[in-house]
Amino acid sequence: MADNYFKKYPDKDGFYGNYGGAFIPPVLEAEMKKINDAYYAVSKSHSFISELRSIRKHYQGRPTPVYYCNRLSEKYGGRIYLKREDLNHTGAHKLNHCMGEALLAKYLGKKKLIAETGAGQHGVALATAAAYFGLECEIHMGEVDIAKEHPNVVRMKILGATVVPVTHGLKTLKEAVDSAFEAYLKDPVNSIYCIGSVVGPHPFPMMVRDFQRVVGIEAREQFFEMTGELPDNVVACVGGGSNAMGMFSAFIEDEECALYGIEPGGRSMNLGDHAATMSLGTPGMIHGFKCYVLQDAQGNPSPVYSVASGLDYPGVGPEHSMLKDLKRVNYDVINDTEAIDAFYELSRLEGIIPALESSHAVAYALKLAKKNPQQSILVNLSGRGDKDIDFIIEKYGLPK
Numbered sequence: 351m352a353d354n355y356f357k358k359y360p361d362k363d364g365f366y367g368n369y370g371g372a373f374i375p376p377v378l379e380a381e382m383k384k385i386n387d388a389y390y391a392v393s394k395s396h397s398f399i400s401e402l403r404s405i406r407k408h409y410q411g412r413p414t415p416v417y418y419c420n421r422l423s424e425k426y427g428g429r430i431y432l433k434r435e436d437l438n439h440t441g442a443h444k445l446n447h448c449m450g451e452a453l454l455a456k457y458l459g460k461k462k463l464i465a466e467t468g469a470g471q472h473g474v475a476l477a478t479a480a481a482y483f484g485l486e487c488e489i490h491m492g493e494v495d496i497a498k499e500h501p502n503v504v505r506m507k508i509l510g511a512t513v514v515p516v517t518h519g520l521k522t523l524k525e526a527v528d529s530a531f532e533a534y535l536k537d538p539v540n541s542i543y544c545i546g547s548v549v550g551p552h553p554f555p556m557m558v559r560d561f562q563r564v565v566g567i568e569a570r571e572q573f574f575e576m577t578g579e580l581p582d583n584v585v586a587c588v589g590g591g592s593n594a595m596g597m598f599s600a601f602i603e604d605e606e607c608a609l610y611g612i613e614p615g616g617r618s619m620n621l622g623d624h625a626a627t628m629s630l631g632t633p634g635m636i637h638g639f640k641c642y643v644l645q646d647a648q649g650n651p652s653p654v655y656s657v658a659s660g661l662d663y664p665g666v667g668p669e670h671s672m673l674k675d676l677k678r679v680n681y682d683v684i685n686d687t688e689a690i691d692a693f694y695e696l697s698r699l700e701g702i703i704p705a706l707e708s709s710h711a712v713a714y715a716l717k718l719a720k721k722n723p724q725q726s727i728l729v730n731l732s733g734r735g736d737k738d739i740d741f742i743i744e745k746y747g748l749p750k
């Protein structure tokens with residue numbers, strides 16, 4: 351891997367090798383350029399950095415710990431460690447980039463944060479950031495998702511956000527993205543669009559990665575302090591790829607650390623039953639950037655599915671797409687059943703109820719541990735599972 355990785359990627363046009371960029375209408379392109387220029391100017395300033403540091407420490411509760419899983423390691427072999435993003439405020443890693451994006455909005459004099467949400471996790475994190483900074487918050491959400499994700503809709507409203515129901519097309523995430531972009535383009539001076547992962551047009555994949563780097567930087571230092579070495583393996587789940595990119599970025603230049611990005615295998619490997627973009631997709635274009643895409647012959651994104659709603663996106667971050675081609679990260683698949691089993695294993699052996707998304711990474715770690723009992727494994731536990739418990743009990747019940 352190249353030295354100076356972060357100076358090299360992305361390039362000035364937002365490309366990671368063949369992936370990324372900004373393939374968007376001219377008005378939007380101009381806005382993205384403004385955000386990009388402002389980001390470079392502001393985010394390196396002492397006042398921005400020290401304010402973000404203070405927020406992370408006093409508001410989010412960072413650094414989150416790294417935890418050694420004694421009973422899990424005893425049962426499966428290996429030495430399994432968790433980076434506890436479930437203990438970050440609001441219970442997942444998403445707040446890391448939402449606080450960064452909202453702080454940038456404040457520096458730019460914006461009054462309103464606009465975003466789409468699918469399962470509602472990004473909406474809740476952004477509504478939290480908006481409340482902290484006293485900014486307005488408008489979350490676009492498909493009507494189908496509003497009905498499915500009632501608790502998160504209520505959370506957003508309690509936090510003071512406006513939830514805009516999207517009533518056209520399939521009434522899910524894709525329509526919500528279009529609707530949010532439209533709303534943003536009506537008032538780009540006073541508002542800012544806040545993307546929820548390392549996806550979308552440049553500069554968002556870069557900004558979101560940079561705001562998530564804190565996860566990897568902390569974890570690398572904590573792991574070294576605990577063990578005197580770097581982990582043999584680092585594992586994270588990949589939806590759009592923000593928690594994985596935050597974690598991997600700290601280890602990318604350490605060739606001796608094997609990196610694993612885990613995608614959802616859903617209920618089968620048939621198209622429509624999974625969201626294994628990297629394993630089964632092909633290079634293409636989605637939402638204004640190039641990446642691996644699950645697509646049909648016409649280049650339309652395929653329907654996707656996973657038991658973990660935070661992982662079901664037919665595209666993936668451009669940087670992951672490049673890291674796959676460079677073979678620096680291994681991308682592999684965990685299906686619904688394996689994720690549910692891991693959900694219960696971690697709950698019962700360690701007293702930690704993981705998010706279903708994170709359970710995919712845990713499940714893969716258990717496989718690795720069995721295969722390589724002499725090695726260490728650091729897992730990014732991207733979030734806690736409270737949001738998933740009603741669904742799991744209803745659909746799967748308790749294990750025998």
Ligand SMILES: *Cc1c(COP(=O)(O)O)cnc(C)c1O
Binds near residue numbers: 590593
């Ligand atoms: C949203 C979410 C993910 C997936 O998003 P990435 O951008 O791939 O990290 C993973 N875990 C949790 C807990 C989430 O809420």
